[in-house]
Amino acid sequence: MCVYYPAYHDKCCSTQLIDGDGTINVSGIENFMKEVKLGECGLSYAVVSIMGPQSSGKSTLLNSLFSTNFREMDAFKGRSQTTKGIWMAKCVGIEPCTLVMDLEGTDGRERGEDDTAFEKQSALFALAISDIVLINMWCHDIGREQAANKPLLKTVFQVMMRLFSPRKTTLLFVIRDKTKTPLENLEPVLREDIQKIWDSVPKPEAHKETPLSDFFIVEVVALSSFEEKEELFKEQVANLRNRFQHSIAPGGLAGDRRGVVPASGFSFSAQEIWKIIKENKDLDLPAHKVMVATVRCEEIANEKHDLFTSNKDWCELKEAVQSGPISGFGKNLNSLLTTCLSEYDAEANYFDEGVRSAKQKQLQEKLLQLVQPAFQTALGHVRSRVFDKFKEAFDKALNGGEGFSSAANTCVESCMTRFDEGFADVVIEIANWDASKVREKLRRDVDTHVSSVRATKMSELVSSYEEKLKEALSAPVETLLDGASKDTWPSIRKLLNIETQSAVSGFSAELVRYDTDEETKKSMIVALEDYAKGMIEAKAREEAGRVLIRMKDRFMTLFSHDSDSMPRIWTGKEDIRAITKSSRSECLKLLSVMAVIRLADADDIYDIEKTLTVALADSSSDSGKDNSITTLDPLASSTWDQVPTSKTLITPVQCKSLWRKFKMETEYTVSQAISAQEANNRSSNWLPPPWAIVALLILGFNEFMTVLRNPLYLGVIFVGYLLMKSLWVQLDVAGEFQNGALPGIISLSSKFVPTIMNLMKKLAEEGQGTAANDHSRNSSKSYERPVPSGRVTSSIASSGVTSLGNRTDSTEYTSPLKDE
Numbered sequence: 001m002c003v004y005y006p007a008y009h010d011k012c013c014s015t016q017l018i019d020g021d022g023t024i025n026v027s028g029i030e031n032f033m034k035e036v037k038l039g040e041c042g043l044s045y046a047v048v049s050i051m052g053p054q055s056s057g058k059s060t061l062l063n064s065l066f067s068t069n070f071r072e073m074d075a076f077k078g079r080s081q082t083t084k085g086i087w088m089a090k091c092v093g094i095e096p097c098t099l100v101m102d103l104e105g106t107d108g109r110e111r112g113e114d115d116t117a118f119e120k121q122s123a124l125f126a127l128a129i130s131d132i133v134l135i136n137m138w139c140h141d142i143g144r145e146q147a148a149n150k151p152l153l154k155t156v157f158q159v160m161m162r163l164f165s166p167r168k169t170t171l172l173f174v175i176r177d178k179t180k181t182p183l184e185n186l187e188p189v190l191r192e193d194i195q196k197i198w199d200s201v202p203k204p205e206a207h208k209e210t211p212l213s214d215f216f217i218v219e220v221v222a223l224s225s226f227e228e229k230e231e232l233f234k235e236q237v238a239n240l241r242n243r244f245q246h247s248i249a250p251g252g253l254a255g256d257r258r259g260v261v262p263a264s265g266f267s268f269s270a271q272e273i274w275k276i277i278k279e280n281k282d283l284d285l286p287a288h289k290v291m292v293a294t295v296r297c298e299e300i301a302n303e304k305h306d307l308f309t310s311n312k313d314w315c316e317l318k319e320a321v322q323s324g325p326i327s328g329f330g331k332n333l334n335s336l337l338t339t340c341l342s343e344y345d346a347e348a349n350y351f352d353e354g355v356r357s358a359k360q361k362q363l364q365e366k367l368l369q370l371v372q373p374a375f376q377t378a379l380g381h382v383r384s385r386v387f388d389k390f391k392e393a394f395d396k397a398l399n400g401g402e403g404f405s406s407a408a409n410t411c412v413e414s415c416m417t418r419f420d421e422g423f424a425d426v427v428i429e430i431a432n433w434d435a436s437k438v439r440e441k442l443r444r445d446v447d448t449h450v451s452s453v454r455a456t457k458m459s460e461l462v463s464s465y466e467e468k469l470k471e472a473l474s475a476p477v478e479t480l481l482d483g484a485s486k487d488t489w490p491s492i493r494k495l496l497n498i499e500t501q502s503a504v505s506g507f508s509a510e511l512v513r514y515d516t517d518e519e520t521k522k523s524m525i526v527a528l529e530d531y532a533k534g535m536i537e538a539k540a541r542e543e544a545g546r547v548l549i550r551m552k553d554r555f556m557t558l559f560s561h562d563s564d565s566m567p568r569i570w571t572g573k574e575d576i577r578a579i580t581k582s583s584r585s586e587c588l589k590l591l592s593v594m595a596v597i598r599l600a601d602a603d604d605i606y607d608i609e610k611t612l613t614v615a616l617a618d619s620s621s622d623s624g625k626d627n628s629i630t631t632l633d634p635l636a637s638s639t640w641d642q643v644p645t646s647k648t649l650i651t652p653v654q655c656k657s658l659w660r661k662f663k664m665e666t667e668y669t670v671s672q673a674i675s676a677q678e679a680n681n682r683s684s685n686w687l688p689p690p691w692a693i694v695a696l697l698i699l700g701f702n703e704f705m706t707v708l709r710n711p712l713y714l715g716v717i718f719v720g721y722l723l724m725k726s727l728w729v730q731l732d733v734a735g736e737f738q739n740g741a742l743p744g745i746i747s748l749s750s751k752f753v754p755t756i757m758n759l760m761k762k763l764a765e766e767g768q769g770t771a772a773n774d775h776s777r778n779s780s781k782s783y784e785r786p787v788p789s790g791r792v793t794s795s796i797a798s799s800g801v802t803s804l805g806n807r808t809d810s811t812e813y814t815s816p817l818k819d820e
């Protein structure tokens with residue numbers, strides 16, 4: 001309920017604080033506080049209350065003094081209780097904000113004589129929260145034994161003891177209906193009365209000796225009767241009113257007050273006090289103050305926290321930081337936080353110092369907790385950006401040809417400096433967070449990156465050198481192995497040494513850039529050397545796998561070409577056996593070179609060639625003899641004498657079987673050569689000796705002439721020739737005699753008669769003029785028989801051996817070897 005007073009530019013608001021049943025009106029107080037804007041007052045407010053007998057003109061006095069609107073008793077209706085419970089109003093025109101409480105009168109007839117509980121409770125309540133208490137009393141009660149206000153004062157003093165700590169409340173005795181007796185005479189009597197009552201009040205041990213003045217400041221004022229001398233009353237009231245202006249200032253009516261609850265805590269404080277009073281508990285005002293401060297500071301802190309949460313700037317900042325780095329993030333956020341905290345400080349200023357700062361700390365912690373994710377995000381941006389920049393700069397430095405370790409050092413250093421700068425931009429001053437963990441992580445990432453780049457670069461370097469070695473060694477080694485001579489392995493070793501040395505020197509020069517320690521460097525060089533050796537070994541193994549082909553090739557080349565590399569023509573003069581022997585011995589040399597790896601100088605002592613020559617080249621002559629089984633075969637082993645398995649490419653057993661295969665597959669070539677030589681011999685022996693031809697010409701000259709002269713003879717000779725020719729072809733005389741003279745004669749004699757018969761029959765058929773073509777086809781077919789060529793082609797596949805089949809006799813083509 002509010003009434004506006006234009007004269008004071010103020011309004012009077014009032015509310016019932018506690019109703020007649022002792023229930024506190026919480027919503028009423030809250031509304032009232034909002035109306036009078038009490039929350040903004042801090043400590044600049046005063047609370048006044050009035051006590052006194054019922055219908056002693058208390059409400060009338062308050063209304064006159066403070067322009068309030070408390071209900072008064074209608075003078076014409078008689079004395080009855082008008083004010084129920086406790087009312088509160090704001091004084092109009094009094095600075096600073098002054099609240100006044102009108103209490104239900106004491107010794108009220110309505111509550112009955114025994115019901116003093118509510119009186120005591122409301123008196124305690126008024127004392128607990130008021131700075132000034134007006135004690136309303138009739139002038140004629142002063143000095144009287146049975147004065148109406150004596151029990152009231154007793155109550156006031158008794159309850160004051162229960163407040164634990166005195167508030168130094170001002171007790172302003174208002175003497176109503178003053179008589180002609182001047183105040184100077186009345187006041188000592190009154191003070192004496194008060195002292196007597198104070199002395200008579202039972203006090204707790206702690207306050208046994210405490211004087212009244214420690215608890216109260218006693219002031220006395222006298223007013224004329226409102227009913228009889230209204231003008232005078234009003235004048236005196238106006239004077240009294242002036243004493244309430246700036247009452248809390250030093251020297252004012254309430255200048256000595258203590259333990260004031262800040263205005264914003266008033267409502268809560270009043271509620272709590274009333275609750276404690278109702279429960280009849282002891283009222284510990286200092287503890288109460290701390291309690292009020294705790295609750296209020298908490299409320300303020302929560303309110304500020306909520307305000308910050310919904311703060312537009314903060315929300316925008318929080319949004320923005322998700323999508324990328326923001327410059328001045330730390331500064332912005334810090335200012336938002338400090339604003340929020342200072343707002344809290346401003347509002348909680350008047351509350352208990354300890355509580356206030358504790359709550360401020362809590363608020364700060366809560367706020368920092370709220371902004372921490374955003375801070376971490378911002379810091380994450382800094383970290384990732386710095387890391388990206390580092391990678392970029394490092395790449396650039398490396399590509400620019402800068403040494404690896406110097407590039408790494410400068411880049412890492414500048415990266416860390418950049419991070420520190422970035423951190424300075426996001427750091428929130430009041431939070432005092434350190435970035436050591438993030439910094440460490442960045443450092444780790446950077447180091448990992450550097451070492452991974454180093455590893456990549458070094459493996460690239462290694463593989464490039466390996467590639468170089470491979471290129472430098474592969475083809476030469478292959479050629480050298482193909483050449484297979486005594487010098488093959490020393491040459492390979494020489495080549496390996498030269499190439500490895502040049503690679504190692506280049507490699508170690510490049511390694512310097514990567515800041516590798518001596519041990520790693522050494523092991524890498526060893527690995528490179530091993531790689532070169534391994535490469536050669538692999539190549540040798542590969543070649544060893546192809547040794548049979550190589551041997552055959554070599555044999556073919558040597559066998560079918562003369563010393564001038566000209567293709568041989570088997571004219572009959574060549575010593576096939578010697579050529580075969582020397583060719584085979586060359587192939588044996590090849591096999592002995594390929595059998596064992598000799599990468600160390602010491603490996604030259606293995607005399608594989610000798611072993612092979614003894615076992616293979618010589619064994620062939622023994623193989624036909626029976627005693628060969630009893631002698632020990634040096635090749636019947638899977639290891640060479642004294643040669644470790646790791647160095648063995650072809651085992652003795654393999655050598656033996658390879659040699660057998662080799663011989664088998666080259667035998668055909670040899671036999672072909674022998675055949676060619678024989679054929680050549682035959683063809684050159686076909687004509688009779690020249691002396692026989694001369695004798696024939698001389699002795700047969702006359703017969704020859706006779707024949708030439710007689711054409712009939714010529715015809716008979718021609719027919720005879722034709723007959724002989726067809727017989728020759730039909731009987732395949734040349735073919736039959738190829739296998740020897742005796743078998744040929746036997747075979748021919750058995751075929752002679754049937755062939756003649758067959759010839760006669762055919763002639764008879766021809767005579768009848770039928771199937772002349774058939775005969776000619778048969779004869780042409782018989783001419784297709786292959787004739788051994790005088791020359792041997794260089795490449796003959798192993799299948800050639802099998803195709804030889806029934807056509808050649810094995811005893812015949814191994815004969816050259818047997819002779820050896």
Ligand SMILES: Nc1nc2c(ncn2[C@@H]2O[C@H](COP(=O)(O)OP(=O)(O)O)[C@@H](O)[C@H]2O)c(=O)[nH]1
Pocket residue numbers: 053054055056057058059060061071072073074075076081082083105176177224225226227228
């Ligand atoms: N004799 C006398 N009567 C007064 C005075 N002031 C008010 N009254 C009368 O006392 C009666 C009770 O007044 P009220 O203010 O309601 O008393 P309350 O119960 O103490 O609040 C009313 O009829 C007033 O007219 C005064 O100064 N002297």
Ligand SMILES: [Mg+2]
Pocket residue numbers: 058059060071072073082083102
């Ligand atoms: Mg009243």
